[in-house]
Amino acid sequence: MSFIYHADRQRGLRWKRYFAVHAPHIPFHIWPETGDPAAVRFIGTWSPEALEDLSRFPNLEAIFSIGAGIDQFDLTRIPPQIPLIRMQEPGIVSTMREYVLMAALGIHRNLVDYIDQQRREVYEIFDVKPVAETTIGVLGMGQLGTAVASTLSSIGFDCRGWSRSGKPLQGVQIFKGEQELGAFLAGCNILVCLLPLTDKTRGILNSSLFKQLPVGAGLINVGRGDHLVEADLLHALDSGRLSSAVLDVQSPEPLPKGHPFWQHPRILITPHIASQTQPESAAAVLLENIDNLAQGKPVSGLVDRSRGY
Ligand code: NDP
Numbered sequence: 382m383s384f385i386y387h388a389d390r391q392r393g394l395r396w397k398r399y400f401a402v403h404a405p406h407i408p409f410h411i412w413p414e415t416g417d418p419a420a421v422r423f424i425g426t427w428s429p430e431a432l433e434d435l436s437r438f439p440n441l442e443a444i445f446s447i448g449a450g451i452d453q454f455d456l457t458r459i460p461p462q463i464p465l466i467r468m469q470e471p472g473i474v475s476t477m478r479e480y481v482l483m484a485a486l487g488i489h490r491n492l493v494d495y496i497d498q499q500r501r502e503v504y505e506i507f508d509v510k511p512v513a514e515t516t517i518g519v520l521g522m523g524q525l526g527t528a529v530a531s532t533l534s535s536i537g538f539d540c541r542g543w544s545r546s547g548k549p550l551q552g553v554q555i556f557k558g559e560q561e562l563g564a565f566l567a568g569c570n571i572l573v574c575l576l577p578l579t580d581k582t583r584g585i586l587n588s589s590l591f592k593q594l595p596v597g598a599g600l601i602n603v604g605r606g607d608h609l610v611e612a613d614l615l616h617a618l619d620s621g622r623l624s625s626a627v628l629d630v631q632s633p634e635p636l637p638k639g640h641p642f643w644q645h646p647r648i649l650i651t652p653h654i655a656s657q658t659q660p661e662s663a664a665a666v667l668l669e670n671i672d673n674l675a676q677g678k679p680v681s682g683l684v685d686r687s688r689g690y
Pocket of ligand 1: 448449450451473520521522523524525526543544545546547548558575576577578579581582603604605629630653654655656657690
């Protein structure tokens with residue numbers, strides 16, 4: 382039985398070392414090397430390329446996404462009997478906590494404004510508000526959203542979350558479904574998007590949603606670029622409806638040169654680095670999932686294809 386890895390090569394070498402120590406019985410190949418296709422039982426990939434011709438691997442048992450999202454894959458290419466498993470691992474979670482905390486504090490403490498002021502050599506002070514006076518809403522309360530909301534709430538932000546099912550989380554006010562979206566948005570001084578990209582969530586960050594936020598709210602998009610309607614964001618920022626936006630994800634990536642987001646004084650761009658799968662902790666989770674599959678036990682991160690996440 383063998384494993385094919387198709388993602389960043391440097392980190393792939395760390396995965397390979399982890400497998401060599403903890404699962405020496407599973408030969409590890411880094412794409413484009415595949416070894417004997419008939420021996421391939423598992424593919425771990427970030428790129429959709431690895432899934433283009435799965436008929437080459439007649440004994441494939443499961444496909445693992447190396448990241449938390451699976452929106453880059455064409456699910457119709459994966460035979461229904463092959464489970465698709467997305468990444469749920471502590472490294473992705475802790476790095477996402479850090480990023481959103483940084484971005485939320487950056488908006489709360491007017492860092493975006495001060496960066497703009499520095500460019501213009503302006504020395505003006507904004508009032509400093511206690512964190513408890515800022516309400517942060519998290520769209521998507523899954524693996525990452527719950528961790529982020531807990532972290533923000535632990536430093537004193539007033540936190541609320543929105544999801545499909547409305548699973549409760551201590552210390553965080555939870556809203557669920559489309560019927561409660563308006564009430565959720567009405568209180569958010571800062572909105573964080575941590576939704577998966579699906580047919581239901583594509584374009585959710587649009588004018589109609591921005592209008593339901595308090596005037597001057599800030600936006601942090603760490604979901605996917607296609608959650609956002611770009612022209613609506615530009616309009617919301619230029620009209621003062623929104624104060625600032627921190628965008629870790631864009632569409633397409635890399636954000637093209639000359640794009641209006643680059644020079645916008647109220648937008649901070651980062652190159653999709655909010656969180657990163659950490660090879661060693663991810664390989665440990667993945668190997669545990671391989672064991673669970675072999676024993677017919679539940680696996681963590683199994684994608685429900687009917688929901689698209
Ligand atoms: P999960 O699947 O664990 O959580 C998804 C959450 O979104 C769940 O709470 C789910 O509700 C909710 N949700 C999904 N669809 C809807 C909907 N239509 N209406 C309301 N709520 C909905 O995902 P993760 O937390 O692991 O990851 C979330 C996303 O974060 C990824 O898909 C990816 O796009 C992004 N990401 C970005 C990274 C970056 O570096 N920028 C890194 C990693 C991930 P319910 O709880 O009811 O199922």
